[in-house]
Amino acid sequence: MITDLGLFRSSERTFYPTFNARMISAEEVGHRFVYLPQFAEISQPEHTLILGPRGSGKTTLLKMLLRPAREAWMSRTDQPFFDLRFAAIYVPADTLWVKQLAGDSIGGRESAELSALVVAAFTANVLHSMVESIEMLGPVKPQGEAETSLAKELARVWHLDSSFPSFAGLKTALIERLGDIRALSSRVKLGLHDQKELNAPLLHYHFVDQLLVAISVLDASIGEAAPAKWAICLDEMEILPDWLRLEVLSLLRSTSQRLLFKVSGSPLDHTHAQAFSPTASQPMNDLTVVKLWYARSMDGRKFSRSLADLIVREALQKDVTAKQLLGRSPAEDIGPMRDRYKPDQPFWRTLRAEIQRDPRVADVCEQYGIDADHPSSASVEVRDAFLRKAAPLLLLRNEFRNVPDHARDMRTRKLVTYYTGVPAVLDLADGNPRWLVGMLREMLAKKDASRETQIPSRIQAQVTNRASRRYRAFLRMLPNSSAIIRQKSLTLAALTEQLGRFFSNRLLRGEFTLDPIGSFWVDESTNREVLALIRLGVAQGAFIYCDEDWHTVPDSPIRKRFRLGFLLAPSLKLPLRLYEPISLRESLRQGMTSQLGREKTRLSQQELFGELAV
Amino acid sequence: MNTIAFAHAPETSLDEGVDAFIACSGYEERASHAAALHSANARTRIALAFAEQKNHASRKKNDRRLRKMGFEFVPAFGDAPDIPQQVLRQAIDSASTEVPKLVIDFSSMTRVWLAAIVEYLATVERPVEVLFSYSPSKFSPPKHDDLNPVHVGPILPGHGPLQHPSAPISLVLGVGYGQDEALGVVELLDPRETFAFVTHAPLDRRFKPRIERANEELFSRVGHERVIPYSLTDWDSLAFTLDSLCSRLQFETRTVIVSLGPKPFSLISLLLAQVRKEIGIWRVSTGPSAPAHPRPPLGPCIVGRTRFTPTVTPLRR
Numbered sequence: 062m063i064t065d066l067g068l069f070r071s072s073e074r075t076f077y078p079t080f081n082a083r084m085i086s087a088e089e090v091g092h093r094f095v096y097l098p099q100f101a102e103i104s105q106p107e108h109t110l111i112l113g114p115r116g117s118g119k120t121t122l123l124k125m126l127l128r129p130a131r132e133a134w135m136s137r138t139d140q141p142f143f144d145l146r147f148a149a150i151y152v153p154a155d156t157l158w159v160k161q162l163a164g165d166s167i168g169g170r171e172s173a174e175l176s177a178l179v180v181a182a183f184t185a186n187v188l189h190s191m192v193e194s195i196e197m198l199g200p201v202k203p204q205g206e207a208e209t210s211l212a213k214e215l216a217r218v219w220h221l222d223s224s225f226p227s228f229a230g231l232k233t234a235l236i237e238r239l240g241d242i243r244a245l246s247s248r249v250k251l252g253l254h255d256q257k258e259l260n261a262p263l264l265h266y267h268f269v270d271q272l273l274v275a276i277s278v279l280d281a282s283i284g285e286a287a288p289a290k291w292a293i294c295l296d297e298m299e300i301l302p303d304w305l306r307l308e309v310l311s312l313l314r315s316t317s318q319r320l321l322f323k324v325s326g327s328p329l330d331h332t333h334a335q336a337f338s339p340t341a342s343q344p345m346n347d348l349t350v351v352k353l354w355y356a357r358s359m360d361g362r363k364f365s366r367s368l369a370d371l372i373v374r375e376a377l378q379k380d381v382t383a384k385q386l387l388g389r390s391p392a393e394d395i396g397p398m399r400d401r402y403k404p405d406q407p408f409w410r411t412l413r414a415e416i417q418r419d420p421r422v423a424d425v426c427e428q429y430g431i432d433a434d435h436p437s438s439a440s441v442e443v444r445d446a447f448l449r450k451a452a453p454l455l456l457l458r459n460e461f462r463n464v465p466d467h468a469r470d471m472r473t474r475k476l477v478t479y480y481t482g483v484p485a486v487l488d489l490a491d492g493n494p495r496w497l498v499g500m501l502r503e504m505l506a507k508k509d510a511s512r513e514t515q516i517p518s519r520i521q522a523q524v525t526n527r528a529s530r531r532y533r534a535f536l537r538m539l540p541n542s543s544a545i546i547r548q549k550s551l552t553l554a555a556l557t558e559q560l561g562r563f564f565s566n567r568l569l570r571g572e573f574t575l576d577p578i579g580s581f582w583v584d585e586s587t588n589r590e591v592l593a594l595i596r597l598g599v600a601q602g603a604f605i606y607c608d609e610d611w612h613t614v615p616d617s618p619i620r621k622r623f624r625l626g627f628l629l630a631p632s633l634k635l636p637l638r639l640y641e642p643i644s645l646r647e648s649l650r651q652g653m654t655s656q657l658g659r660e661k662t663r664l665s666q667q668e669l670f671g672e673l674a675v
Numbered sequence: 676m677n678t679i680a681f682a683h684a685p686e687t688s689l690d691e692g693v694d695a696f697i698a699c700s701g702y703e704e705r706a707s708h709a710a711a712l713h714s715a716n717a718r719t720r721i722a723l724a725f726a727e728q729k730n731h732a733s734r735k736k737n738d739r740r741l742r743k744m745g746f747e748f749v750p751a752f753g754d755a756p757d758i759p760q761q762v763l764r765q766a767i768d769s770a771s772t773e774v775p776k777l778v779i780d781f782s783s784m785t786r787v788w789l790a791a792i793v794e795y796l797a798t799v800e801r802p803v804e805v806l807f808s809y810s811p812s813k814f815s816p817p818k819h820d821d822l823n824p825v826h827v828g829p830i831l832p833g834h835g836p837l838q839h840p841s842a843p844i845s846l847v848l849g850v851g852y853g854q855d856e857a858l859g860v861v862e863l864l865d866p867r868e869t870f871a872f873v874t875h876a877p878l879d880r881r882f883k884p885r886i887e888r889a890n891e892e893l894f895s896r897v898g899h900e901r902v903i904p905y906s907l908t909d910w911d912s913l914a915f916t917l918d919s920l921c922s923r924l925q926f927e928t929r930t931v932i933v934s935l936g937p938k939p940f941s942l943i944s945l946l947l948a949q950v951r952k953e954i955g956i957w958r959v960s961t962g963p964s965a966p967a968h969p970r971p972p973l974g975p976c977i978v979g980r981t982r983f984t985p986t987v988t989p990l991r992r
Contacts, residue, residue, distance in 0.1 A: 537824075540828065
């Protein structure tokens with residue numbers, strides 16, 4: 062019956078082609094690594110906090126600290142060798158693991174018993190990763206008798222019941238320990254446990270102590286060949302429960318000289334305020350903070366272009382660039398230099414049409430001294446500046462005016478092509494390798510059928526629209542993405558959509574200007590529930606933090622500037638640029654229709670910003 | 676751990692004399708349907724009464740009907756597992772037969788209640804026979820397309836395995852008709868493989884276009900060979916297919932089943948997870964503030980006969 066369903070005949074096929082670095086080997090991460098300047102920063106023998114939204118490449122950077130990843134990368138690059146002065150221990154985590162580990166205790170601490178069980182499971186995970194790191198030590202990795210002897214000793218100090226004294230045996234025993242902890246956790250939650258079970262030593266060991274003991278054992282085993290320092294690379298820290306995250310972050314202040322922490326996290330994590338407050342630490346002195354997001358599309362393009370070229374070359378097995386494959390984005394396609402200011406070029410035709418429709422466009426032209434019938438009459442500087450600013454805005458207005466909402470449905474052939482080509486496809490990904498690779502692979506898969514050199518913009522538009530739609534579906538499904546304010550529901554998805562509609566309406570239907578409103582800053586009076594949603598949105602890439610100059614680890618959205626993530630742009634009819642800010646309060650001045658879409662669930666400005674605010 | 680034997684049963688089996696008939700009272704019109712047809716021969720009748728949404732018109736009607744049939748009401752919150760387990764314990768303890776026999780109409784119960792019931796039955800220290808009854812509903816359109824999940828995670832606290840996070844995830848979805856709801860789960864968990872179970876012949880034909888529209892993007896991404904049709908009335912085949920699939924996935928991946936559609940898929944998944952401990956069952960809950968669906972009953976009840984026996988052996992049917 063199963064084979065009739067065809068379930069197993071295509072087991073090699075993955076429909077969501079995983080570009081999650083967590084799921085691929087260190088060697089493979091190294092083979093596909095595209096150099097980022099931030100890699101040099103995290104390679105320093107210092108505590109490091111790597112901040113970026115989901116999918117921004119934090120996992121890749123952490124995994125690149127593993128020896129096999131670096132070696133794979135070095136084998137195909139001319140970059141100087143990064144001879145790290147530490148051995149990395151990569152500790153993975155994901156939503157499934159954290160939810161199974163800690164359930165719903167994301168906000169507050171559970172009972173002491175359950176917290177101890179969570180820490181015990183976390184410890185087992187870290188020790189498992191330590192064993193994997195020992196296996197990656199290369200020439201100094203203990204083998205044969207040395208492996209047996211080291212494994213026996215580690216099993217003894219970690220109180221493991223390992224029947225097979227080997228690294229594989231240790232990992233099996235640690236996975237069994239996870240199962241035991243889970244079973245005990247279930248008994249505790251059901252009240253079926255024996256109090257004596259909670260006194261078991263394994264529940265009271267901290268992973269730092271266990272690691273330090275293991276380091277001593279390894280020192281004794283391989284002597285001077287042992288790494289001088291070990292960097293514990295804790296991935297996806299932002300999804301751990303607050304109390305556990307705080308506990309781990311506090312370790313950055315006080316641990317052994319042998320240990321470094323490389324911790325990935327979300328920008329504006331509220332626990333940073335506690336962990337890195339001036340009284341707790343001197344954050345910028347003893348801690349390197351690495352930023353992995355880009356306020357302006359230009360800033361992330363170099364990386365995105367290199368990654369896109371790599372993916373295209375790999376897929377087509379020939380020297381083709383992403384730009385050759387995707388063509389130029391309509392908003393950037395302003396004609397060759399020599400013809401750019403000829404009146405019959407598409408941009409000037411569009412401009413003249415816009416002037417006919419909206420006299421306010423003519424006002425702006427007049428203000429800049431631009432004559433749409435004779436573009437060359439203005440000075441080179443003026444007309445260049447005008448063209449650079451006006452093209453993306455006018456083309457957006459023009460395109461969405463010609464394509465009604467229902468036509469953006471993927472079943473129709475008429476699709477918005479504004480978000481196609483290079484650099485638009487690169488910009489949509491917002492520097493997020495997972496999104497960029499996902500979109501490119503989908504386009505490449507469709508290209509085979511079309512047999513054309515360039516992927517038609519219609520196909521590109523289908524893919525970018527779908528990516529945007531999937532991202533919105535993801536935002537709706539996020540845990541903790543809804544807040545209740547005075548018994549009315551507010552969700553992150555609704556907040557992004559309300560802001561998107563506000564910006565889009567101004568751009569498409571409001572007064573035409575070359576410096577439109579397209580970002581927001583957060584008022585001090587903003588309700589704490591709204592602030593929590595903004596934090597979550599920043600962690601998930603729905604809001605991009607736009608302030609360039611920050612000298613402390615940022616922790617609160619208040620008085621800070623954000624824009625909407627570009628992947629939302631195709632759904633919300635937005636341009637792919639950072640535009641002028643407005644206060645959040647002003648952008649929500651009509652209040653908000655909360656999720657149920659009924660009048661009685663409308664959230665007023667007072668509820669969003671009023672006396673309930675912090 | 677108990678052996679679980681499971682098989683489809685005719686609707687008439689609900690009329691066999693049972694020790695207890697356990698139903699619930701809420702705003703869904705179908706909540707009292709099975710009880711009205713089949714609870715006459717039960718020695719005890721218990722209704723789990725939702726502590727939420729007590730003033731809904733159809734809730735009041737259900738209360739009246741069940742009270743008239745002699746049901747004892749036990750109030751419980753929809754997301755609390757302890758009360759259903761207490762009710763079950765009491766029903767089993769007070770049974771006069773050697774193998775207590777119960778009817779559980781789970782049509783309008785929350786997935787938390789259903790999970791709590793299955794979990795309790797899987798650990799109870801005497802054989803128990805349970806007839807799980809489900810009343811399909813007529814189509815009622817979703818109140819809104821925007822989902823507002825207040826919980827996305829394990830179906831019960833502490834439920835499911837704790838496997839090392841380096842293993843990839845296999846996601847098995849029982850899809851419903853919430854717009855892009857299943858797609859959101861895929862994006863959240865980032866699985867290596869996704870399988871979507873979908874009712875191929877819903878009893879009310881109006882469901883089909885709605886399900887297809889709501890999951891259009893998901894089906895396109897997953898591919899047709901991984902969209903697995905099942906019949907809402909053929910629980911045996913569903914159990915077999917799900918068991919076979921999970922048996923293949925267990926060696927390579929962390930398997931999580933998320934049931935968003937009809938509750939029989941949840942029931943079968945929960946029973947399977949009691950035998951295959953490597954499976955995690957998740958739920959997506961919109962919480963008590965979600966709009967009430969009337970869900971009128973469609974017709975006959977669908978029944979599965981389950982026997983829980985205190986020994987350690989694999990699933991047999």
